[in-house]
Each structure stands twice: as structure tokens, then as C-alpha cells.
Amino acid sequence: MDLLPEPPARHGRAAATRQRILDAALAEFAANGLSGARVDEIAARSGANKRMLYAYFGSKEELWMVVLERAYAAKRAEERALAVNNLPPVEAMTALVRFNLRYVARHPEFVALLNAENLHRAAYLARSESVRALYSPLLEVLRDVLRRGVEAGQFRADADPVQCYLTIVSLGHFYVANMHTLSTIFGVDLGSEAALAAREQHCVQVVLGYLRPA
Template sequence: MNEDAPLSARAAATRQRILDAACVEFAAKGLAGARVDEIAARAGANKRMLYAYFGSKEDLWLVVLEDAYAAKRAEERALDVEALPPVEAMRRLVEFNLRYTAAHPEFVALLNQENIHRAAYLQRSAQVPAMYSPLLDSLRAVLARGGAAGVFRRDVDPLQLYVTIVALGHFYLANIHTLSTIFGAGLEREAALREREAHCVAVVLGYLRP
């Protein structure tokens, strides 16, 4: 299929259904376990259409990954942290990353699976690195404003900070069932999420304090 040719409304809807179905199947079963037949059946399409729109199952996996990253970045951009005071901007970013991960377990599952493959498919993507370069620029600007205002330390690496922010929420939610079993607590409950959210914010803001 000519990727430069615009899709009809019907074709675009079919393509989106295939993507949605693939996301569910891949999140549940991984790349190796998911079957093209099941994805097509879930989407109400046929395998011929799936291959026409996406090529191989591996190509479809990459598109699903790219869409998952793009969806998160779109919501992150909507926070408009550049318009907020530095401390509030950082608080929103920390809270967002925890809450987004909690609301999108499929994102956690897809990333965990891609790490099993050592990012072999993501390495083929030009889109995802391009999405995150502006994010680091935005975070760097927030840190600079906070440093100028005397509320943040001035020696913070924005990449290291962003990885820490993501890790504080991702590890908790990626391992929520084992953690709940080990510690005998319902860590998925809203009250527990609020407690974790407050802790993550306190950790990041405490680190940034000059």
C-alpha cells in the first residue's frame, strides 16, 4: 500500500481498529505470543488487510509501540509546564507520570516486552527519539527557571531527572502485584496511589531543593 496516499475514512477506521486490537493482543501476549489471526478477528478485519496496512507482525508491533509513546507525549505536552511556576510544573510532571502509568497498564506491558527484545524494534524508529528531544528541552527550561528563581539547584541533568521521575512511578506499577503480595497491601487502591503520588513529588522536589 502506498503510505503517501491518504486513506479513505473507511480504510482509516479499519487501520485504527487493527491498531487497537494489536495493542490489546501485544500487551496481553507479547510479540511472540500474539497471533495475526487473533488480531484480525478482534479488529473485524482480515489478515490480508492487516498485511496491506502494516506489512509483517513485527512491523505492526513497532507501529503499536510508536503510537503508545506518541499518546503519552501528547498528554505530557498538554500539561503546558512552560506556563506554570517551576515548582508547580515539576509537581504536575511527577503526578502525570504516575497517573498515566496507572491508567495505561498496556503501556507498561508493551515497554516491558520491548525491553525483553533489548529494544531491537524500537531502534528502527526515528519517531520516538524525536518525540522526547523536545521534552528534555522543556524540562531543561523548567529547571533553568527554577534555578533563576532560587527554588531549584542548578546542577541537575534533565535526562537523569526525567528517568528518575518515570522510574518512581513505572517500577511501582509494573510490579504492583508482586509488591502487594510481598507487603500484604492493596497498592493498586486509590488511597495507596495517592500516597505513592505524594511520596514521588516529595522525593523529586526534595532533590531539587537548593
């Protein structure tokens, strides 16, 4: 005899519980990394119990994987929404630079997750096919922007898309990852809007200055 499908309300509750666990895990992992995060704390934050958490995700490590993949996917979704293919080359590159700085400034938890995963030498990220799949299209988009810039006489012809993207993300990531120490050293609030705007302008000038034909 066929089993009756579960009521929609039950599916909705399960999805809501799963989302609460993921939100709680993101906060706990961002604060304490994988090694320091406690399953008890994630369960308490989410209003679920440990048994339910393990039923959904199997282990703390598997939960970490899901949180990490979702963090990358969220960033790439916003990056795709820029639709830089529809922008002139200089505007497209400017949009990418600005986005990458502003995204990590809005989402310091993303920086924290990446820093923690690097402590594990990307052992968990290496198991993820979905994250790698997210970045192949990105490189194609960047390659297209660079090509159009060369054709318009605005970009140098020898710019490597991987190196260019590494520079774009590092200009923002380093700034946010070290914001507190640098603010203390230089006696300025690097998290203020004025400081972010100045940094944004500088990052754009650095990237476009490199890309300018000789």
C-alpha cells in the same frame, strides 16, 4: 486518463478498519508481547482478516512498530498538554511527576509494551526516528523548568535533565509494573486510589527533595 478519486466513504471505512486493527493489536501485544502475540487473534479481535492486516501493515513486526510508536506519541501528547512552561518551576515539576505516575496507572498497557520491547533490547525502537524526535523537545522543556527553578532559588544548579526525567518515570513505571507482586508481598492493594494518592505524594516529595538547594 486520470483515475477518479476513491469515494470518501471508502476512505472512512479503510481508516476505521485500520484503527480497529491497531486497537486489537495493542490489546494482544500488551497481553502477550511481540513473540507471543498471534496475528490470527489480532485479526479476530478487529473483525478483519489476515490478508487485510498484512495489506495495511506488511508484517506482525511492522504492526508492532506502529503500535509502539503510537503508544509513545499518545503519552507525549498528554504530557505536552500540561503546558509546564506556563507554570512556576515547583508547580511544573510537581505536574510532571504526578502525570507520569498517573499515566502509567491509567495505561498499564504502555508499561507492558515497554517491558516487552526491553526483552528485545529495544531492537524495534532503535529503528524509530519518530520516538526519538518526541523526546528532544521534552528534555528542552525539562531543562527550562530546571533553569527557572535555579533562577528562583528553588532548585539546585547541578541537576541533570536526563537523570531527573529517568527518576520521574522510574518512580511510576516500577510501581505499576510490579503492582501485583508488591500488593501480594505487602498485603495491600497498591492499585487503590488511596495507595496511588500516597505514592503520588511520595514521588513528588522525592523529586522536589532532591532538587532543593543545599
